[in-house]
Amino acid sequence: MSQNDELLLLLALYQKKYGVLASKTAERIKKYLADGYTPEKAISLALGDEKFFLELKNYITDAAVSASLLGKMVTNDAASTTKTITSSRVGDVEVYVDVQQKTGKAINTVxxxxxxxxxxxxxxxxxxxxxxxxxxxxxxEIRQTIVDTVSKSIKQGETWVKTSRALYDGYNAGHITKKAELPEYLTDLVKQAKRILAEDKAALREYNKAVAKAEYQISRLSQDGAPTRAMKQSFKNLLDAAKDLNDKAIDKAVSVAVEEKSRYIADRIARTEISRAWGDGFFAEHLEDPDVIAFRWDLSSRHPVYDICDIHAKVDCYGLGKGVYPKDKFPRRPAHPHCLCPVTPVYIGNLDIDGVQEAMLLQNAKFNPNAIAKYIDGATRKQQLSLLGADGLKDFERDGSWQNSLRLWAGHETPTTRLK
Structure with missing residues (x-):
């Protein structure tokens, strides 16, 4: 299993636990909403009941500690270890054991x-x-994201129910045309409401137009006299359907808010902390190893966006090879939130040149900014904009400068580790 796969495994183990916690929290919120609590109160009570933020802290910390242990590992046989892992809280040992079993690596005594x-x-x-x-x-931020998402859904649902009730009340008051079937404008209103509940983003404008049309039609109904019984039942069914659709919409909004939107915020921290903790373990293991002469930046297998990491991995900044850096001149890592790019040690003899040349290269290795300029110049315009932005690209096209425009550029430095 590659280093990148190990990091993705840790993230998956964390996300699995978060999913269970989020699902339980969402059900709690729904219960409190059904009991008549405001969204803010229902969410606050549910988060407290499930100890949401305490558990989130534990899950991320477990994953980060596991990552630091994986970063330090040199043994590839999990069955070979006979030493015991000491636990700092109930339940965290099973995380490390799970990591051992899935990676086939032994966790050293720590x-x-x-x-x-x-x-x-x-x-x-x-x-x-x-x-x-x-x-x-x-x-x-997480709490407010949940509140905003749920409150928006409730507000939209209330608008839908309010419109339906107005139609029904208008009917009862004798201001409706004599038709046994639902008018076309009401059929359209129901159709657009269902599109909204299905999260069709393009439906909101059509829904608002349908509401406006229905309201206009209602204002013109008094001229036709009392309604029929069948029409009365049609409007009652419409109102009941609106209430039912509203309940379903709220349930879905709660689940989306807790299980998707808040998860993104938590994942942003989890990914970054897992990556950094892995680096802590990796550099603690290799910085003082005399056989390690350089480090190589590797792109994560989950690298969807063209960014600074492409520069780190694909440019030969020191004449040692693409993405290869002297031990004391490495890019800051993680390079950005969500960055899971791993690092590989480069050992003596791994540069594919003879030992004398290798030693001289390392001794004389100096940063070459023109290497990055040449790489940017050869990139597509879309890639250049992603790296520099519009204003930065103008500067680069004018005079070749990039140091003040390259997004997330932090130079190179001696890696550090929080671990001994």
Whole structure:
């Protein structure tokens, strides 16, 4: 299993746990809404009942600690280890055992509690925030995302029910044309409402037009006298259907808010922390190894966007090969939120040149900014815009400068690790 696959495995294990937690939380929210609580109160109570943010913190920390252990591993036979992993909380050992079984790698003897404390409390990013602070800061964003999504759905549903009720009430007041079937404008209204519930993004404008048309038609109905009994039942059925559709829409909105929208925010932290923790373990293992002479930046197999990572992996900045850097001149990693790009150690003799040349290359390795300029120049315009932005591309086309425009460029530095 490759390093990238290991990171994706950890992410999958974390996401599986998050999915269970999110599903339970969503059901709690639905229950409180059914009991008559406001969206804000229902969500607050449900998050508290399920200890949502505490569990999220534990899941991300478990995954990050596992990642740091994987980064340090040198043994490839999980069955060969006879040493015991010490647990810092109930349930975390099973995460590490699961990782061992799926990767086939043995977890070396470590003090998991100490590693966990380091991952939680020691900062690594330029903003100097540790994981505990970062997670706490995102609680408000996650909570508000859920509230906004659910409240929007309820508001849309109330508009639909209100319109249906107005039609029904108008009918009862004797202001409806004498027809046994639902008028065409009401049929269209039902059709557009169902499209909205199916999350057809293009339906909202048509729905609003249908509502406006129905309201206009209602205002013109008084001229035709009292309605028939069949028409009365039609409008009652319409109102009942509106209420039912509204309930389904709210249920779906709750699930989407908790299981999808809030998950994205949590995943952003989880991916970045897993990646950084893996790097902590990797650099702790290899920085002081005299047989390791350089590091290679590899693109993640899940790298959907053209960005700074393509520069790191595809440019020969030091004359050592594409993506190869001296041990003391490596790009900051992770390069951006969600970055899962792994690193490979380059050992003595791995540069495909004789030992004397290899030693000289390393000794004289200097950063060549023109290598990046040449790479950008050979990229497509779409790729150039992705790397530099419109204004940066204008500067590059004018004078070849890129250092102040290359998005997420942070130069090269000696890698560090929070682990001993």
């Amino acid at each position: 003090n998991v509690a100490e590693t966990r404390s380091i991952i939680l409390n020691e900062a690594w990013a330029p903003d100097k925030m540790n994981l505990s602070t970062r997670l706490h800061g995102n609680e408000a």
